[in-house]
Amino acid sequence: SWPHSLIFDKQHLLHRLYTLQQQDRHISAETIVRVAGEFNLPVSQVASVVDFYSFFYRKPVGRYHMLLSNCTSCGYQAGKTDLLKMLCRSLNVDPGVTRADGLVSISETSCIGMCDHGASMLINGIPLVGLDETKVTRIAGLVEQQLTLCQWPQDWFQITRSIRQSGMLLNNTGSSGNSLTKALSAGPGRTLDMIEHSGLRGRGGAGFSAGKKWRLCREATGDAHYVVCNADEGEPGTFKDRVLLQCHAGALFEGMTICALVIGARKGYLYLRGEYRYLLAHLQEALELHYSNNLLGCSILGHAGFDFDIEIVVGAGAYICGEESALIESLEGKPGVPRIRPPFPVTHGYLGQPTAVNNVETFIAAAYIVTHGSDNFRMAGTEQSTGSKILSVSGDCRNPGIYEYAFGVSIQEILDDCGADNVQAVQIGGPAGTLVAHRDFRRRISFEGVSTGGSFLVFGENRDLLTVNQNFARFFAHESCGFCTPCRVGTRLMEGSLQKIVDGRAVAADIEEIKRLSSLIMRYSHCGLGHTAANHMLDSLRQFPGLFEKRIMQQAFSPQIDLEAALETARQITHRDDADAHLD
Template identity: 40%
Template sequence: MDTEVRQITSDACRAFANDGTRLLDILHEIQRRLGHVPPDAIEAIADCTSLAPVRVQQTLAFYAFFSDRPLGKVVIRLCDDVVDRMWGYDAVRAAFEKALGIPMGGTTPDGMIGLQRTPCIGMSDQSPAALVGTTVFTRLTPESAERIVAGLRAGCQPAELIEKCGDGNNAHTLVRAMVRNNIRQPGAVLLTEGERGAAIANALAMSPAEVIRTVKNARLRGCGGAGFPTGMKWEFARSARGPRKLIFCNADEGEPGTFKDRVLLTEHPNRVFAGMTIAGYAVGAAEGILYLRAEYAYLRPFLEDILARRRADGLLGNAIRGKHSFGFDIRIQLGAGSYVCGAELALLRSCEGGPGEPMTRPPFPVQSGYLGCPSVVNNVETLALVTKILESGAPAFSELGEEGCSGTKLLSLSGDCTRPGVYEVPLGTPLRDVLDMCGGGDARSVLVGGASGRFVGPALFDRLISFDDLSTGGAIIVFGPQRSVPEIVELYSHFFAEESCGYCAPCRIGTVLLRERLGRIVRGTGEPADLEYLEELGDTMKATSRCGLGQAAPNALLSSLKNFRPAYEELVRSDPDGFKRAFDLDKAVTQAGEIAARLSIRGQEVAL
């Protein structure tokens, strides 16, 4: 075995106390030093951590940001999401391919630069975007793509190629990103200033049960999409048995079209960490883990610095605010490029160092989650709201919603609108008002909830953004009259087929069948019966998939088949002879004809 590989591997393992549950960190560290994780390293990791080599292999293979072969000293990951496609992905991709002289997925012959595509990196309001190493580049054009390649070729670090930093903390010395916050409408709660430490002081003045009651009285519900009442979740975890409990902050914001958590982490990280601390106090947990998606790794030094300051100021660590009975600390767990890890059960599995395959419920994580310990998983926004509720009281929060809803919601607006960005609106706001706010008045279709959300047309624009009506984890993608709904749904079907973890059959097979059949329709070889087939398949996936990914993957399809049926019907027709239009005999026999040195043209064969 290569001694350098062995040395680097054992250093990496030792840095994490040879702890197999820190496998993601170990792999990140090896990859940082070697550019990939070679096969030799797998054996060495297994030796150091006492994991079976196949477990290491499994985790390595699962995550898109790990590679077992060299992809290049610097890897350009071009974001290939529907919104990027709307704003020039194809031209930017072509420019990168031309400047690098390699196709997408390739590596330059000198091994210096790799080009990969990646699903939504949380920059839909400033697309097309790419990660170069961990550095984010936004609003790409063919020209800027050429400049980036020229800069890398000249030996610059990706960060040195940023011409102008974004607003707010994006310009912070520890961030220095060209990302823009695009906070278009600061609302009453989240995007306002607050006093650091006030919420924790208020919480610690109450008993844990009173804190839970306050959150319940505020009628706070989970902002990640599912809308589970937060207070109830905490109460379950509080009453669960176990000496060790944990609070997880889900910052694996992978839903295509969502980016509000990125803005919260950039501008209000203290509020998020305070929320975790308060949750820890309420539940009786001493540990918190922020699961940060790898796409947001550029925020990590900044967030680590915030954590260090909070420790120094007595807001984290032992005896918080002098209260000797309460200690709490937070560490950051970096993800590695997996959408499904945004599902709480997959997230916990990932934190344990495994592939992000969701575990079976029950038991629920509040009873038995991370390493069997009671675990609370809350979204970034939910935890930030907790801080505001403890700061200004439950009534002030619950009064904010409209139409019987409680509080506000952050929305990530993108697509065909003149002012894409983050909006804080009271829950219960009609979709139409939101579209007016963002300059999306021309919208013909809107995807509420991102790729796994629902497609609605103008007839439903008066419906309300709320948990009980148009529910969304935050993403709202606007499509103008020039966009084809079936084509958009087909593009997203690729995303789900690629991101399915493969554990359960309905999702693993269903997402592929769905992509295949939608492909027929947008290529013009679909038949009316295909629409019924898709409906049946979608219903089956929803009913039988193991986790939210497979259950939600058909949402955009099913809702668009309902609300935009004519758009599909226009594309399909049946064959009068009963022959399947998607089957092309000439194409199917081409290869065999070539091998046998024969040519078949429309069934008429000639010898070559």
């Protein structure tokens, strides 16, 4: 089913690169040439893929390769001690540099979706949670002893489900084929009517009507139609898909199969974020169960002519691949650079064919609707936001975890449930979302109120919001795919401006510059990442202006960039150190 250039020896390009990297601990120039030959691709295309994804390495990483999550919520700086520095010190290694004996390398990475488990890391791709000073000391000892991860305390790798409040979706544990049986007896047209009538909107945050998307895709002409599940949740503070994939994979596969029935697809892909690779075996097992129960494969549940297969493709650490057209590019074995739209994926998606892309929660909701009826679904929620929303709650609260509410729940109600006291603000929908201050906690979660893909980050009164902004700015600068200048350069400048404020080197004009820069990034960037990258800054400036003003300590302007220092690389490359190669 894969086009020849994307598949070799039954492996997708990303998987092949990952396998070879596992053997050599990096991807060498020779490996790139070899893979290009295997896949019949230009060497430059394979090289661009390797360079695009954070989890591919050109230089060898350590036999113990650790990536500490720098998410605001679960980050290694959350406590008093900077755990990354401590770990590096204990193992005598610099961040981002492999130790000379090749034993260990330590870096940081964006949110790994373990925000309900405290400070966390990926070690050789496997999540290790609940980091603290004691654990870091023990980890250093275990690494030096070169014990395999199987010999480490196994409770360090225990990822709990932490479901704190269940509603219609989380209570619905069945993957018995119920919803699929009903969809098959209703037929594709009436099933689509049901989804449309339910008012289901995509749960990723933008809220486009799922029924409308499916209808547009069904009506689009093409050689083939595709179903794609976006399981690439990378918004810092979001981890609900992790739990859904763990506990409700069956309902997800049924939702995807129902979509296939409606749009006339024979092939579907589950694009799993690289940080959740550890779930792959579980998901493959759930898939096999569906095949053995004839819920997938040929003549599904005895319906001749209804054939549908699902394959899982694992990403390699790129937040931008959560954007649907970037995800499709990645599925096609390319760097995940967002496409120019229109045309939209519903008409020109995977391999240029009509493609319905929805996220994990949306497909599970679709399966629920077919089982229980659209009226049942509409009974929960509000006029424009029907059904429920699953939230990932973390930050300064006693009970972080997964909470499912009918749309329309107030922010205050969620704070009461998760045990959050003395809260100054909540970041809803991740860094690209909305910062809501204390006085607005009566606002409600819905598409017409405060919209969210699922992240709900609580900031207690002792939290320095400026460092939160700094963390978010760094996140966007790191995750910008670099395709367009306003985002690539603008997010870096934003990071630098914030650093100036935090360091006490800013003047009042710097605040105005941040506003001007924000507007430029938002207006002229190519995709949603750039359009929303400054939301957090503008929200903070609007709601907590004092936060910035009290850090303005200087009257005289100082530049953000040390030009003399910035020229050093150029001097080295050109082998020049004469007077003309310096500014003064």
